[in-house]
Amino acid sequence: MIVILGIVAGALWGVRSAKQKNGDRKxxxxxxxxGAIIGGLVGLFVTIGLEKLL
Numbered sequence: 255m256i257v258i259l260g261i262v263a264g265a266l267w268g269v270r271s272a273k274q275k276n277g278d279r280k281x282x283x284x285x286x287x288x289g290a291i292i293g294g295l296v297g298l299f300v301t302i303g304l305e306k307l308l
Contacts, residue, residue: 256297256300256301256304257294257297257298257301258297259297260293260294260295260296260297260298260300261290261293261294261297262290262293263293264289264290264291264292264293264294264296265286265287265289265290265293266286266289267289267293268285268286268287268288268289268290269282269285269286269289271285271289272284272285272286
């Protein structure tokens with residue numbers, strides 16, 4: 255669940271960042287994709303960390 259939230263949050267962050275920089279559709283898609291990957295990885299590490307603690 256945390257990974258999915260990370261993916262969604264990362265994608266939204268990437269899209270917002272590209273729109274602020276006046277990017278076209280391709281830029282928005284690329285930033286959204288990269289943000290989703292980064293958010294998913296962060297969510298994965300958080301999930302692993304929580305599993306190790308509990």
